[in-house]
Amino acid sequence: MTPNARVAAAIAILDDVLAGAPAEQALLRWSRASRFAGSGDRAAVRDLVFDALRRRGSWAALGGGPDARALMIGRLREEGIDPAAVFTGAGHDPLPLLDTEGYGDATVEPLRDIPHWLIPILSNDLADDLERFSQMIRDRAPVWLRVNARRGSPTEATASLARDGVTASAHADWPSALEVTDGARRMTRATAYVEGLVELQDLxxxxxxxxxxxxxxxxxxxxxxxxxxxxxxxxxxxxxxxxxxxxxxxxxxxxxxxxxxxxxxxxxxxxxxxxxxxxxxxxxxxxxxxxxxxxxxxxxxxxxxxxxxxxxxxxxxxxxxxxxxxxxxxxxxxxxxxxxxxxxxxxxxxxxxxxxxxxxxxxxxxxxxxxxxxxxxxxxxxxx
Ligand SMILES: C[S@@+](CC[C@H](N)C(=O)[O-])C[C@H]1O[C@@H](n2cnc3c(N)ncnc32)[C@H](O)[C@@H]1O
Known part of the structure; x- marks a missing residue:
């Protein structure tokens, strides 16, 4: 799939999610109907869909509307890409922009990515941490592993992971917690994971x-x-x-x-x-x-x-x-x-x-x- 065809696929899946389908179900439905998509395509489309849900409020504002096309327009604008270069209608690209599409806010406002009704509640509850929290939930989560002391040490775990192409490093204060910095998608096939030396668990x-x-x-x-x-x-x-x-x-x-x-x-x-x-x-x-x-x-x-x-x-x-x-x-x-x-x-x-x-x-x-x-x-x- 071309990068633009992936955007078109993300739009179709997001249409489904915005109509009420759970994101995982909508992705699975698309996956089953898209045998032509390779594993790289599936991962990229998944990332587009999840990024759009994380940043739905700000991308809707940038893209000038709440629908799936506007979300992808918002994403392109946030990345400084001209939406017209992606929405061409050629091949499997998304259909060309309508005259009414492509216009929204010019700047990103992370608070828009918190549901509106919760902003006063979280302003009160998080006070000075609200800004950091609103930024944090816009980004993908890091992958953390817990070293299972019954199976080995953090050093053994990082060495075993490295042999399987996964780079992880121990937290300075909590050495049995390892952050995966490279190769996260290979994690569940790594020997250390399969044999119970590490478990997926957030820090x-x-x-x-x-x-x-x-x-x-x-x-x-x-x-x-x-x-x-x-x-x-x-x-x-x-x-x-x-x-x-x-x-x-x-x-x-x-x-x-x-x-x-x-x-x-x-x-x-x-x-x-x-x-x-x-x-x-x-x-x-x-x-x-x-x-x-x-x-x-x-x-x-x-x-x-x-x-x-x-x-x-x-x-x-x-x-x-x-x-x-x-x-x-x-x-x-x-x-x-x-x-x-x-x-x-x-x-x-x-x-x-x-x-x-x-x-x-x-x-x-x-x-x-x-x-x-x-x-x-x-x-x-x-x-x-
Ligand atoms: C946050 S999840 C637990 C996650 C789990 N501790 C873990 O680390 O993977 C909350 C769980 O509480 C269970 N639950 C809901 N109501 C409950 C109740 N009245 N008594 C006991 N468990 C309940 C749910 O079925 C759900 O599995």
């Missing part, structure tokens, strides 16, 4: 898991385990007895295979039983801290959905707390930067429960972390 949840109190022999419950990312990170740290629970059992279907690959036993449980030294509640959330990875979710969030999530988080934290032994810990986590889902839930919980005290809380963002991620640690009193 921020890695920091949150490394910050938790953990000792050999501890009984630990991952209350919202999903795919088991946090459970596996904890199981790699110490010889713990870890159980994984999720309201939706199907979400944990890959966990036994992942745990076997990592050499870290994790036991899925239907119903948590008894009390635990540590309970992790990595609750469902808006995902606002990870919007650069799932940019269509950003445009789907509504204030009604946010209120539902806050109600769910309030209920889950209280259920999870009941499984903490006296003197044990409860870790509350979200990949959100919205205060109502973070400090709001923790404060409300502490007001309602005098058997818990706050140990620490932190909102991770670059440069301290990577994705936006909130984690709070609470301790149950000895007589709680």
């Amino acid at each position: 921020s949840p890695q920091i949150a898991c490394l910050s938790l109190p953990l000792a050999d022999g501890d009984r630990v419950l991952d209350y919202c385990a999903g795919g088991g990312g946090k459970a596996l990170a904890l199981a790699a740290r110490a010889r713990i007895d870890i159980e994984a629970h999720d309201a939706d059992l199907d979400r944990m279907r890959d966990l036994p295979a992942r745990a076997a690959r990592a050499g870290t036993p994790v036991k899925p449980v239907d119903r948590p039983d008894g009390l635990y030294d540590l309970v992790v509640a990595d609750v469902p959330c808006s995902g606002s801290g990870t919007w650069r990875r799932t940019p269509d979710a950003k445009w789907r969030l509504t204030s009604e959905r946010l209120a539902e999530l806050v109600a769910l988080q309030t209920a889950i934290v209280s259920q999870a707390a009941d499984h903490v032994r006296p003197g044990g810990h409860l870790a509350y986590m979200t990949c959100s930067v919205i205060r109502a889902e973070n400090d709001g839930i923790v404060d409300q919980f502490l007001d309602a429960r005098d058997d818990f005290t706050l140990v620490s809380r932190d909102l991770l963002l670059p440069p301290k972390g990577s994705d936006g991620f909130f984690h709070a640690l609470l301790r149950r009193t000895e007589d709680g």
Whole structure:
């Protein structure tokens, strides 16, 4: 495919997404119908679609309209390329520009890439960090790996990755976190990944898991385990007895295979039983801290959905707390930067429960972390 034909493909896929299709589904539909497209074409078209969703507000303004063609016009204008050179109608190029197309704002305004209704909320919640956050969610996310100490050291991991064409370097303060600087698309075929020496996990949840109190022999419950990312990170740290629970059992279907690959036993449980030294509640959330990875979710969030999530988080934290032994810990986590889902839930919980005290809380963002991620640690009193 020519570069211009890739733009035409991105427009067709974005039409589908703007009509309500989830981005991954729309891409899959296009992929299946486009046998002529090679792997390079597929990756390039995917990047165009995801970049357009990350920058939908600013590209719409630059491109002079909210539709898929305007988004691609906006992209070209941001890159200093004349849209008329791409929208030629020749071969598989997008159809020529209409007289009414191609005119919009002249300058990029990153705040437009935050849904309008959330700007006052995030201005209040993030204050001085808002500008950095709005810039961050316009760009592709870096790829971070967690070295699984059960399988080897960070040095062994970087050497193994290098043999498979993946360049990664360790974080200065958290050496078991490696940032992939080259060859990310080869990652999932690399021996280190296939054999469980490294796992894909963003830096921020890695920091949150490394910050938790953990000792050999501890009984630990991952209350919202999903795919088991946090459970596996904890199981790699110490010889713990870890159980994984999720309201939706199907979400944990890959966990036994992942745990076997990592050499870290994790036991899925239907119903948590008894009390635990540590309970992790990595609750469902808006995902606002990870919007650069799932940019269509950003445009789907509504204030009604946010209120539902806050109600769910309030209920889950209280259920999870009941499984903490006296003197044990409860870790509350979200990949959100919205205060109502973070400090709001923790404060409300502490007001309602005098058997818990706050140990620490932190909102991770670059440069301290990577994705936006909130984690709070609470301790149950000895007589709680
Ligand atoms: C943010 S995801 C967890 C991600 C996971 N911890 C990981 O690291 O891969 C939240 C999970 O909470 C689960 N969930 C939703 N409501 C729940 C509830 N009432 N009790 C327990 N889990 C719940 C969802 O099914 C979802 O898998």
